[in-house]
Amino acid sequence: MPLKRKILELKKRKEEILQGGGEKAIAKQQAMGKLTARERVVALLDEDSFNEYDLFVEHEARDFGMESKILHGDGVIIGTGTIYGAPVAIFAQDFTVAGGSLGLMHARKITKIMDYALKMRIPLIGINDSGGARIQEGVNSLAGYGEIFFRNTLASGVIPQISVILGPCAGGAVYSPALTDFVFTVDNISKMFITGPEVIKTVLGEEISMEELGGARVHAEITGNAHFFAESEMECFEQIKKLITYIPWNNTRKARRFEPKDPKPEFNIDDIVPGDPKQPYDVRDVIRSIADDSDFFEVQEYWASNIVIGFGRINGDTVGFVANQALVLAGVLDVDSSDKAARFIRYCNAFSIPITTLVDLPGYLPGVDQEHAGVIRHGAKMLYAYSEATVPKISVILRKAYGGGYIAMNSRHLRADFVFAWPGAEIAVMGPEGAANIIFRKEIMESEDPDKMRRLKVKEYKEKFANPYVAAAKGYIDTVIEPSETRKLIIHALDVSVNKVVDTPWKKHGIPPF
Amino acid sequence: MTQDKKTNKAQSPKVKTCIAEHPMFKMMVVEGTKYRTLTTRKNEMRTKWEAPKLKELKSFIPGTIIKVAVKSGDRVEPGDLLMIFEAMKMQNKVLCPFPGVIKAVNVKEGERIPKGFVIAEYE
Numbered sequence: 001m002p003l004k005r006k007i008l009e010l011k012k013r014k015e016e017i018l019q020g021g022g023e024k025a026i027a028k029q030q031a032m033g034k035l036t037a038r039e040r041v042v043a044l045l046d047e048d049s050f051n052e053y054d055l056f057v058e059h060e061a062r063d064f065g066m067e068s069k070i071l072h073g074d075g076v077i078i079g080t081g082t083i084y085g086a087p088v089a090i091f092a093q094d095f096t097v098a099g100g101s102l103g104l105m106h107a108r109k110i111t112k113i114m115d116y117a118l119k120m121r122i123p124l125i126g127i128n129d130s131g132g133a134r135i136q137e138g139v140n141s142l143a144g145y146g147e148i149f150f151r152n153t154l155a156s157g158v159i160p161q162i163s164v165i166l167g168p169c170a171g172g173a174v175y176s177p178a179l180t181d182f183v184f185t186v187d188n189i190s191k192m193f194i195t196g197p198e199v200i201k202t203v204l205g206e207e208i209s210m211e212e213l214g215g216a217r218v219h220a221e222i223t224g225n226a227h228f229f230a231e232s233e234m235e236c237f238e239q240i241k242k243l244i245t246y247i248p249w250n251n252t253r254k255a256r257r258f259e260p261k262d263p264k265p266e267f268n269i270d271d272i273v274p275g276d277p278k279q280p281y282d283v284r285d286v287i288r289s290i291a292d293d294s295d296f297f298e299v300q301e302y303w304a305s306n307i308v309i310g311f312g313r314i315n316g317d318t319v320g321f322v323a324n325q326a327l328v329l330a331g332v333l334d335v336d337s338s339d340k341a342a343r344f345i346r347y348c349n350a351f352s353i354p355i356t357t358l359v360d361l362p363g364y365l366p367g368v369d370q371e372h373a374g375v376i377r378h379g380a381k382m383l384y385a386y387s388e389a390t391v392p393k394i395s396v397i398l399r400k401a402y403g404g405g406y407i408a409m410n411s412r413h414l415r416a417d418f419v420f421a422w423p424g425a426e427i428a429v430m431g432p433e434g435a436a437n438i439i440f441r442k443e444i445m446e447s448e449d450p451d452k453m454r455r456l457k458v459k460e461y462k463e464k465f466a467n468p469y470v471a472a473a474k475g476y477i478d479t480v481i482e483p484s485e486t487r488k489l490i491i492h493a494l495d496v497s498v499n500k501v502v503d504t505p506w507k508k509h510g511i512p513p514f
Numbered sequence: 515m516t517q518d519k520k521t522n523k524a525q526s527p528k529v530k531t532c533i534a535e536h537p538m539f540k541m542m543v544v545e546g547t548k549y550r551t552l553t554t555r556k557n558e559m560r561t562k563w564e565a566p567k568l569k570e571l572k573s574f575i576p577g578t579i580i581k582v583a584v585k586s587g588d589r590v591e592p593g594d595l596l597m598i599f600e601a602m603k604m605q606n607k608v609l610c611p612f613p614g615v616i617k618a619v620n621v622k623e624g625e626r627i628p629k630g631f632v633i634a635e636y637e
Contacts, residue, residue: 204575204577204628204629205626205628206576206628221554221555221556222555222556222559277547278547278548278550279550280539280549280550280552304554306554326549326551327551327552328552328553328554329553329554330542330544330549330551331551332544336556362544362545362547362549363544365544366544366545367560368563369560369561369562372563403545430545431544431545431546431547432547433545433546433547434545434547437546
């Protein structure tokens with residue numbers, strides 16, 4: 001056979017496999033408002049950059065009539081490509097082929113590309129759209145999941161791992177995204193749960209729709225399993241591309257440097273934070289008034305929004321921001337916000353991204369539900385994450401920093417490198433009202449007009465302690481600055497921290513309060 | 515946040531100092547100080563804590579009553595079998611935790627009950 005004919009045969013074979021599950025299945029996928037696996041990969045990666053591997057893989061199932069079935073690519077696409085020139089490894093489950101179900105070869109393809117990503121030290125992106133384990137392949141499916149989870153864990157903190165949920169992701173399958181760094185979801189398309197509505201109904205008698213149980217909104221707002229929420233697949237891909245620009249390829253590299261840009265003039269740092277510590281404002285505007293081009297890329301925007309986390313750039317380099325959000329729940333720390341911030345701090349530390357912390361919080365959220373939900377254990381994660389982090393750590397105390405919250409928010413005592421405070425900062429063991437009630441309890445109780453006495457004593461306490469100078473006198477904060485100096489000082493702090501060296505005692509690993 | 519995604523996005527770029535006047539804002543007390551603030555859906559949805567009532571026997575998981583071994587008026591001793599309750603494919607023996615007299619049994623054999631249902635009451 002001449003080579004030309006062999007090439008023709010290859011083309012024919014390829015063409016057939018590229019049909020995926022066939023016209024009918026593709027029409028069904030489209031009817032659900034979803035793109036096909038191949039369309040997704042093409043839309044996400046740079047034009048013509050995708051190279052596919054293992055196209056000709058066939059499944060090995062020999063039971064339940066599976067031996068006669070042809071499953072193109074065994075329901076998953078793997079390959080490499082680039083995003084804004086950065087190399088990435090990618091897999092995308094193809095729902096049109098056997099519902100994207102995971103069998104032995106399907107899993108082997110995924111683990112192959114995972115091994116490749118880890119070996120080449122490039123980011124891994126996984127697009128999940130699967131009905132779950134391929135029941136006909138029995139324990140081989142379970143083995144497949146296990147191999148994937150193991151690799152997720154092995155690669156954690158070495159290469160960035162991104163999960164994109166573009167369809168169902170149920171049962172054991174949800175644990176791979178949960179082990180990765182960032183989970184992207186799309187409204188009405190993403191569905192994640194351990195046990196679906198059917199099982200919940202038959203076993204427990206509770207009725208709930210898939211969307212209400214584990215839709216994108218639920219995971220973005222209630223559970224915190226999702227880091228990003230989009231209204232369409234295309235918006236989701238834009239978010240992924242944007243994220244890729246902020247993070248390095250692996251844990252030995254630095255994130256890509258961009259041309260420095262000044263913040264936009266409409267974000268005037270002097271006008272954002274009200275003087276009265278009881279008045280709310282949006283702390284994201286403070287971040288925008290500091291970050292290059294006023295660009296802030298928020299992570300987990302809708303979950304535990306009493307703390308704000310995300311990426312921005314300062315003087316061209318990526319910085320992770322952690323900030324108390326006075327707008328929501330007065331900016332308190334609680335179970336969820338501690339979890340959210342602690343994990344982000346660890347992410348930044350693993351990938352050499354300096355952390356800037358903006359502090360303005362009244363303390364921890366009071367309540368039986370918080371105490372019983374383990375706010376002690378969860379709150380401790382913040383202390384652990386900040387103490388452990390060796391990347392440059394800069395704090396700016398905008399307003400309140402009371403009690404345990406002050407310590408947790410990257411205080412000097414947890415080895416912050418720089419602690420700046422604005423003139424309105426109040427660094428104290430607790431808020432003036434609470435403190436006055438305790439210190440002057442006797443005077444207030446014995447007074448003829450306790451309310452008046454209380455007001456008087458609160459005022460007295462405020463004047464004495466509600467300022468940054470008591471802490472500055474002890475060296476707990478490095479300097480008191482004008483808000484307009486903030487960006488300049490952060491740039492300087494980052495410049496002098498470039499060669500930061502920290503000695504930590506040898507350990508296999510610590511025991512964080514998981 | 516309690517607002518949906520769209521409105522939230524539209525509102526965020528420029529926030530005025532008078533923002534707290536908005537009716538969405540609520541009062542929250544932390545260590546004696548009152549703050550004007552928004553709240554989260556999750557915080558609104560949280561279940562309020564109730565002191566446990568010792569005389570009520572509640573299901574801690576949804577399931578099915580397989581067998582009822584006592585009736586109202588029975589005197590029971592610790593360890594006595596009260597009922598068999600199946601949940602998650604496991605048939606659990608519900609034993610009497612302390613001596614007393616059964617005031618009411620609120621379930622029948624074969625009945626499916628939700629979590630937190632008062633199965634029986636002591637006098």
